[in-house]
Amino acid sequence: MVDLLESIKSLPNKSGVYQYHDKDGRLLYVGKAKNLKNRVKSYFRFTPYLSPAPNLSQRIIHMLNATTSLRYIVLENEHDALILENSLIKQLKPKYNILLRDDKTYPYLCVNLNEEFPRIYLTRKVLKDKNLKYYGPYTTGARALLDSIYESFLLIQKESCLKGKKACLFYQIKKCLAPCEGKVTKEDYSKILSNALECIDNPKKILKILEEKMNLYSQAMRYEEAMIYRDRIQKIQGINKLSMVEIPSLEDLDVFAFLSLGNKGALVKFFIRNGKIVSSTTNTIKSQYEINELEIYTQALINYYSLSLPFVPKKILVPFDFGDSLAWLEDFLQNRFHKKIQIINPKSGDKKRLCTLALSNAQEALRISNKDDEITKDIQELFSLQNRPYRIEVFDTSHHKGEQCVGAMVVYDDRFIKEDYRHYLLHFKDEYSQMREMLSRRIESFSENPPPDLWVLDGGVGQINIALELLKKAGVNLEVVSISKEKLDSKAYRAKGRANDILRSKDGEYKLVSSDRRLMFIQKLRDEAHRFAITFHQKQKQKTMQQSKLLEIKGIGKATQKRLLDYFGDFESVHKASLKELEIALGEQKALAVYEALSSS
Template sequence: MIEKIKSLPDKPGVYQYFDENGKLLYIGKAKSLKKRVKSYFRFNPFRPADNLSPRIYKMISEAKDINYIVVESENDALILENSLIKQLKPKYNILLRDDKTYPYIYVNYDEEFPRLEITRKVVKGKNIKYYGPFSSGASAILKTIYEEIPLIQSKSCIKSKKVCLYYQLKKCLGPCEGLISRDEYLKYVNKAIKLLHNKEKILDILNKKMQKFAENLQFEEAAEIRDRIKAIESAEIYSNVDLAKLEDLDVFVVEVFDKKAIVIRIFVREGKVVASSNNIINFQVLPDKGEIYTRAILEFYNSETPFTSSKILVGDDFEEREWLSTTLSEKFKKNIKIITPTSKERKKLIDLAKINALEVMKNQKESTILLEIKNLFNLENIPYKIEVFDTSHMQGRAIVGAMIVWENGKFKKSDYRHYHLEGKDEYSQMKELLTRRAKSFEKDSPPDLWLIDGGVAQFNLAKEIISSSGANVDILAISKEKIDLKAHRAKGKAKDKIYYQWRMKNGEWKIEEIKLSENDKRLQFLQMLRDEAHRFAIEFHRKTKLKEDKKIELLKIKGIGKAKMTKLLNYFGSFENIKKAKFDELKEVLNEKDAQNIVVFFKEKS
């Protein structure tokens, strides 16, 4: 390792530290690999440098090997580092789990009669104006605007050249038939934008509508309006902060509390606080605030996100601030400054964010069960985020996989995923399911723990896939004890066994299995997660099978009976594969006439 460090190039790049078992510890970036990495060490004798933070000192003490990647510029190093951290989840890096993008409302003025629409990405066009971001409530706001202001209700309307029902309902002014000029129409667009900026007015409109529906005993309609109000209000930070300047600002503040860090974002548009969002980061070793700021800002302003503010305010100065500012300026092709505020009004925004961070922290419920699971199964990480996998099929038909997510003390249903699978047996189905998830680690960062529904074979499979991905994810497998070579799910038939990996004294790892008491809360917690994954998989399997059954019934019209359908399903595995099959493949399974009928059938249905 000493020779590698001494031979590092004086160029920008990314470096990676590994422990004695080849496990990734840390990923860092450098303007000069040679100078940066050498700063971690003293060479006579070879040891960690004395001026390191406790976290980095511990990491350097464990490091036994180093790899590096040379890039062309400092900014390339920053982007590559962020991408690798998301994908590989090193032990000592901060991983901000904020992979979602936030919606914006935009207007494309290149269109003759523009509309307000929602996007999460940069839309192609030279004359586009963005409003946002909206941490929640964008759809509710836009729906209310279209109910109040007679803009073109649908993109297809303008193409029809004829007024439709919206015109009769006085929700459109008929630009498709030339009943209003562009200049007059743009006045209504401006009214819509003014309403977009006036959230209090929107909420007042909705509250009056809800009250009217309730008085008329239209309770379903009143409930829909109520849900809209909640969606809009959930993004609110109520504040009397009103900047003298009509400027747009994004505010990022990081506050650390014991084993958690809170990232608060506040969005100021035209001098007023319009929305906010937050993230909770769990960590094993005390993090560096600057690293959290860097991760949070890079995650938020991904390559496809519009940038609508004029400046980014941060609650603390940090080492990478200037570097990050240059990177964002190059990405968005505009001068972007990241500054710690000095004016009284801007400091109020930082104080407001800190107050909200404290409120978020108060609402966090600590659970000892996760720490107990970590200790019992010798996990690397406290499993704050857990992904659970299961598959489902019926005699090789409607083969599906499911992933459910547990994070911060609750099921995170927005992150649940369904998968259509092609494997012929449970092992190959699980392999396909886990492989597809692992391939998406760069886009959706990995969890702390995978919980697999299965035994030793499935555990080893998951271990192999995680090792190939390079990610730092713990693994547990849970399965029913087999009776007469069959696994029994029925209550009382058999106990659950949990498989995990334990390090022996000589440094070797081996798979252990454990049976816990039915009353053990750790077992009950893992069973709850497994059962939710099973429910989610079964539900999707039933929907998929019902959909296939309906299609199979349609095929009978073409003379494809049950026996022929069984042959096709046995050969191709699923109805979707039959649909994709070529004429020659179908002919090999059945005959030329039937193959032709199937091809014609799908052509008519497409």
């Protein structure tokens, strides 16, 4: 503790971010401070020896007992410290910080009122343009709502339609009035658009239309079509189950409410526009330590209001007293949006009612999510993991003789989270370089999509070492295990009808009997990653075969194709190549023939 004590004594009286590390150099905790010296000193008691202060939570006491070194970054003000702290927590996942996985960019429905014949479209990109009108944000059902509107109203169906200046198939099948040929006036089109936008404001209107169509198909015994409308109705109904709640006296507001029970919590957000809750979202948080409400609220506000937003409320409601942190957060909002935005903890009235409603929804979310996740505890004990692996990312690669090399990542968090799956097109031929390439790209995305609690790799010691090397270089606190098939005479037992898989961590091998539920759980994760990788590989192979066939038709043979792919990497780059680039790959005479063949399409 001598070095730690000296570090504390040398801290400046300035704003900044501090980091606690353990004896192995692993990052334990990141915090912000208006005054670094005062904040860090508040963690400790200095007599008769350096020890944690007695008024701290068990989580922080555990962290301080493991701390052997302190690092810090001096910043100009509290605002900069708040932003950097949040960024480091998301990217590096310190062991004792609670990470809120939240606020991917939500989709909006948008219409450009400056166009002569506007159309409605779905977007996640928010532009600063007074002629753009946004609806949302939508946490679910936006695509179903948009598809239903285009099916029910004769709007321009595609962005490219007006460019053609000629009535297309949509006009022939009576899905469009062909404004491109002047078959509808601007005024009449505007009335149709206005009716469509009313359905966005009040989805009940479009639901009535869909229900009529569903019943017609059902009566005609066309059950498959009826099921399509049934599913669409359910998705639109799910956009906001609280849309019946109307509070006309309120201005546009955002509500954030968090509730915790033991080591689980639920964060609910309401978005209120024109006195209605237009959408809501719920996020569950799990930790092996007690959950600090201030940390969750702070992360939630910074994460959400760092996004590009078309709507910024004048007030944010929270059923929580931020104390001294309120000024920090309001300063962050002031700097972000260049206007005063109040964060209010209402004590009575309609605003209090909204916060109570949000807390009730959080309570219900906790009740529903109270699942038995003992398997994660078993996995933690088996591999002696620092943290409970609530969220797991699993990686696998696939190729055929070094061709169509792809990677896959699947995500497990109580269930397989398919919307978070990722494919990777890989350039390297050998499995170790492929794993390095895939994991490097995943680490690069940590600032947008934070690390999980555990990585599971399809492979052995080599893959684990690659992952640990990359994570150490990035400074990320993330543990890694692997699963591989046991081999006999260089052949996997699985090929002989047996399933002797070996589990590994940095500490060694784990050979479990085939009926062990921990092995079966990891196998389930690996098999899903393998399925996802193989499916993508097959699609790439089919695509490659089609492109190869097209080149053969143009007179470019297999040998020339191979030389081109070896040089350019993929068919898309071959098609984009200039004559000079082709000459480097093939020589002058051959390149000219290939260039002319590619240009003939």
